[in-house]
Amino acid sequence: MPLSDDKKIQTRDRLSRDPDFRDAFLIEARNMYQKALQFNAALEDEINRFEQILGAEPDTYEFMEGELDEIDIFERILDAYDQQLLEDEKNTSTIN
Numbered sequence: 001m002p003l004s005d006d007k008k009i010q011t012r013d014r015l016s017r018d019p020d021f022r023d024a025f026l027i028e029a030r031n032m033y034q035k036a037l038q039f040n041a042a043l044e045d046e047i048n049r050f051e052q053i054l055g056a057e058p059d060t061y062e063f064m065e066g067e068l069d070e071i072d073i074f075e076r077i078l079d080a081y082d083q084q085l086l087e088d089e090k091n092t093s094t095i096n
Contacts, residue, residue, distance in 0.1 A: 008071045015070065016058040026054045029074055032081040039084035046073045 003011070015022050029050065036043055050073040053061045063069060068076075 003071065003075060011071055012069070015054075022054060022058070025074075026051075029054075029077055032077055035084040035088075036077045036080035039087065040076075040080040043076060043080055046076060049073065050077070 011025075015025060033047055037047070046068065049068075050070055053070045053073075
């Protein structure tokens with residue numbers, strides 16, 4: 001489920017001002033990487049950029065024009081993670 005623009009703004013703001021939230025956000029994303037990559041291996045470059053963005057001091061990462069920010073990348077990770085979970089469920093419920 002995509003985040004609303006308002007929720008994205010709130011999350012970006014909180015990531016900038018709350019280092020504990022930023023750390024927790026990154027940890028949760030890391031917990032999803034493996035499953036997300038199983039579904040969409042092309043996310044690897046985006047995940048590496050996500051790590052660079054969140055590893056930098058807030059508001060210091062310089063984005064190229066048209067480049068996704070950390071929230072947009074997280075949405076892609078979350079989507080791939082959810083899709084892989086559904087695929088796993090489907091595979092385990094299929095009778096061979």
